Amino acid sequence: xxxxxxxxxxGSGKSTVARQLAGILDVPLTHLDAIYYDEQWNPxxxxxxxxxxxxxxxxxxxxxxxxxxxxxxxxxxxxxxVIFLDLxxxxxxxxxxxxxxxxxxxxxxxxGVYDRITWNFVRYILGYRRTMRPRVETLIQEYGPHVRLISxxxxxxxxxxxxxxxxxxxxxx
Numbered sequence: 001x002x003x004x005x006x007x008x009x010x011g012s013g014k015s016t017v018a019r020q021l022a023g024i025l026d027v028p029l030t031h032l033d034a035i036y037y038d039e040q041w042n043p044x045x046x047x048x049x050x051x052x053x054x055x056x057x058x059x060x061x062x063x064x065x066x067x068x069x070x071x072x073x074x075x076x077x078x079x080x081x082v083i084f085l086d087l088x089x090x091x092x093x094x095x096x097x098x099x100x101x102x103x104x105x106x107x108x109x110x111x112g113v114y115d116r117i118t119w120n121f122v123r124y125i126l127g128y129r130r131t132m133r134p135r136v137e138t139l140i141q142e143y144g145p146h147v148r149l150i151s152x153x154x155x156x157x158x159x160x161x162x163x164x165x166x167x168x169x170x171x172x173x
Contacts, residue, residue: 001025001148001165003057005075006065007136008085009128010121011095013158017083018065020162024169025063030056032066050074069135076144084140084151085158086133092125 004021006014015031022029035052036044044052050071056064057078064075076082087095124132140149152158 001081002027002061003059003079004063004081004083005072005079005147006063006083006085007067007072008083009067009087009089009092009132010125011092011099012085012087013095013155014065014085017085017158017162018063021165022063024162024166025061027061027063028059030062030064032064032068036066036068046070067132067136069132069139072136072139073143076140076147079144079147081148081150082140082144083161084136084149086129086151086153087155088153089126089128091155092128093122096121096125 001021004027006018006021008014018029018031021027032053036049038044043049049068053064053071053074056062057074140147150161152161
């Protein structure tokens with residue numbers, strides 16, 4: 001696991017899993033929201049956003065977390081591992097509520113948290129498995145047939161993955 005793309009619905013825990021794995025594996029971590037949005041929530045033009053990702057994936061080792069299906073093929077083509085946090089909508093909604101309680105809104109780049117809740121975002125979460133998951137799965141099949149795909153359907157499975165990677169990364173005594 002040297003080039004890891006972490007994808008999933010908002011509130012699924014992408015940033016948390018990415019931070020934990022980056023710490024264990026000592027791999028550079030990029031939160032795509034930090035690249036896409038500025039301090040006033042203005043998005044980067046798509047061609048610039050894609051260009052920045054092209055440079056990131058040229059690295060030897062990385063973790064990049066975030067969805068952005070329009071540029072997912074860039075990450076899939078270069079990744080060796082994809083972690084897909086495919087959690088239920090209610091779990092993801094609970095995740096954004098917890099995030100709001102912890103961070104009280106706004107951007108917290110050090111933690112990779114971009115806490116902006118809108119009704120469109122809530123609708124996106126509620127419809128993710130119906131609309132986005134099939135699109136993501138198609139992109140993975142098309143651009144990432146070579147990747148090791150790890151699909152996680154619960155927070156427990158995500159924690160188990162992090163624990164397993166931690167154990168495997170520890171030197172033998």
